[in-house]
Amino acid sequence: xxxYILPAAHLPANTIATSFLAKFQSSGPQSRTQLLxxxxxxxxxxxxGRSSLDSGSYSHDEGSSNVSPPPSLSTPVPPGYHxxxxxxxxxxxxxxxxxxxxxxxxxxxxxxxxxxxxxxxWPRSADGNPNxxxxxxxxxxxxxxxxxxxxxVRKTGEEMIVVGVEKEFSNEHGVAVLGRRNWxxxxxxPPPSSPAPSVSSSMSPSTSHLTRASASPISSxxxxxxxxxxxxxxxxxxxxxxxxxxxxxxxxxxWARDVEGxxxxxxxxxxxxxxxxxxWRDVQGRKAxxxxxxxxxxxxxxxxxxxxxxxxxxxxxxxxxVMQDGSDAAQLQILGxxxxxxxxxxxxx
Numbered sequence: 001x002x003x004y005i006l007p008a009a010h011l012p013a014n015t016i017a018t019s020f021l022a023k024f025q026s027s028g029p030q031s032r033t034q035l036l037x038x039x040x041x042x043x044x045x046x047x048x049g050r051s052s053l054d055s056g057s058y059s060h061d062e063g064s065s066n067v068s069p070p071p072s073l074s075t076p077v078p079p080g081y082h083x084x085x086x087x088x089x090x091x092x093x094x095x096x097x098x099x100x101x102x103x104x105x106x107x108x109x110x111x112x113x114x115x116x117x118x119x120x121x122w123p124r125s126a127d128g129n130p131n132x133x134x135x136x137x138x139x140x141x142x143x144x145x146x147x148x149x150x151x152x153v154r155k156t157g158e159e160m161i162v163v164g165v166e167k168e169f170s171n172e173h174g175v176a177v178l179g180r181r182n183w184x185x186x187x188x189x190p191p192p193s194s195p196a197p198s199v200s201s202s203m204s205p206s207t208s209h210l211t212r213a214s215a216s217p218i219s220s221x222x223x224x225x226x227x228x229x230x231x232x233x234x235x236x237x238x239x240x241x242x243x244x245x246x247x248x249x250x251x252x253x254x255w256a257r258d259v260e261g262x263x264x265x266x267x268x269x270x271x272x273x274x275x276x277x278x279x280w281r282d283v284q285g286r287k288a289x290x291x292x293x294x295x296x297x298x299x300x301x302x303x304x305x306x307x308x309x310x311x312x313x314x315x316x317x318x319x320x321x322v323m324q325d326g327s328d329a330a331q332l333q334i335l336g337x338x339x340x341x342x343x344x345x346x347x348x349x
Contacts, residue, residue, distance in 0.1 A: 013110065013150035013159045020106040020163070024145035031142045032086065036077065038135045040084050040242065042070035047238040048274070049215055053078055054285075054299050058215040077133040079122065079301055080277040082169055082177055083270050086141040087244035097188070098255070099246040104145065110161045110185040113247075115269040117308035118181035122301050123174075130301045131176045133169060139176070142168045146180070161185045189259060218282060223325045225283050229275065231267050233315045239271050264314035272321075272343055273307055276332050279321050280305075280347045300349070307345035311336060 041053060045068075051057045052068040053075070088101040096102050100113050122130045133139060147164035162184055169177040213232040218225055233251070240250045248255035249266045256262040284300035313319055319336045334343040 011107070013152075013161055016107050016110060017148040017150045017161045020161070021145065021148040024104075029142050029144045031140055033138055033140045034086055036085060036133060036135055036137050036139055038070040038072070038075070041075070041077065041081060041135065043238075044081060044084050044242055047235060047242060048278075049213060050278070053081075057217075071135050073134075073136040075135045076299075077135070078277075078299070079281060079305075080120070080270075080274040082133055082179075083274065084242045085139070086167075086169075087242075088246075089244070092246075095246055098260075099248040099252075101246075104163060104165060104183070106148065106161050106163070106185050109187040110159075111188045112186040114184045114186070115309065116162070116182045116184045117306075118179065119304060119306040120180075120273075121178040121304045122176070123178065124303065125173075131171065131173045132301070133171060133176045137171045140170045142170070144168075159187065218279070220283075224322070225279065225325065226320050226322045227275075227279050228318060228320050230318050231271070231313075231315055233265060236265055236267060236271075236315055239268055243268075243270065262312065262314065264316065267313040267315070267317070269309045269343070272309075272313070272334055273305075273345075275321050276307070276323075276334070276343070276345050277302070277305060277347070279323055279332070280330055280349075283323065283325060284349065303348045305345055305347045307343060309343050311340050311342045313342050 045053055049058045053071060088103070090101045090103070094102065096105065096111055098112060102111070105111050105113065124130055144166045145163065146166050147162075149162050151160050151162050152158070153160070162182055165181050165183065167179045167181070168175055169179075212230075213235040214228075214230045216228040218227050220226075237251050240246070245268070249260055249262060250256075250268055251265060253265055256265045280302060281300045313334070313336050317337055319334055319342065321332065321334050323330050323332045328348065330347045330349070332343075332345040332347065333341055336342045
């Protein structure tokens with residue numbers, strides 16, 4: 001009897017997930033080193049509109065240059081800002097149709113990647129202090145694939161594969177940051193029946209494409225704190241450039257709308273992760289018991305954050321980062337238009 005090997009596109013999702021996990025477990029962890037340069041942090045502060053790395057003030061006013069100069073050597077990397085280092089480095093012809101790098105993709109058809117959530121930890125030494133990443137350090141990133149599991153959405157019956165990845169960032173003193181993230185891989189979309197219209201011919205003047213990026217001051221009421229944001233297409237493009245993220249949903253309106261079915265270009269999950277951490281450290285930095293946190297120590301650094309994305313946000317959306325400060329942990333939500341929860345998080349200090 002002749003045997004046949006099914007093409008990957010026709011294999012069950014659990015078979016593809018098992019094969020993917022076996023491949024990466026057999027190849028072992030992947031490591032690379034990088035020098036943490038000051039310019040990357042400086043450009044991120046510019047992109048976020050923060051007046052300085054350790055300041056809770058923002059300045060998005062037209063013509064404003066109220067941003068501090070590039071940080072000096074040994075300046076601590078604020079919590080979450082490590083995400084602009086160790087970016088993908090693939091040439092364009094190695095990218096997927098949606099622009100994403102395919103280094104950790106399961107086999108076809110599960111090639112549409114989404115960052116669903118995860119956790120980040122900042123380990124403490126024996127004396128209780130964090131091991132801070134600093135400008136000028138040579139840092140090693142080690143990536144491990146932890147899991148790959150087939151899932152089915154109950155309401156729609158859609159199959160997907162959830163991949164768990166761990167990234168460890170170590171300097172000369174040991175592990176400084178440990179990040180675990182879950183990527184959801186959905187089936188590739190069929191090509192559009194007709195070419196996507198160009199941006200100029202398809203775009204009508206809309207609030208999302210006329211509104212500049214903005215961020216409000218912290219609003220506080222007891223243990224509740226919030227900050228309101230609107231992200232412009234320019235901000236999203238800059239964040240994509242800083243993280244070398246070529247995923248088209250963040251900058252190509254025809255792709256985001258006509259292929260992926262979004263109403264506009266999509267705000268990055270990692271960008272909102274940084275905004276949640278910024279709100280936490282800005283609130284903590286204003287407390288009397290945080291006065292001892294000097295610039296040398298880098299200000300407040302949490303022990304961990306766990307987070308989960310639940311709904312997309314788009315350029316031009318006004319949304320709030322809301323935090324309830326507790327004795328052991330802070331609970332955070334990002335609320336989009338209509339009060340829809342876009343992301344949830346818990347930060348432990």
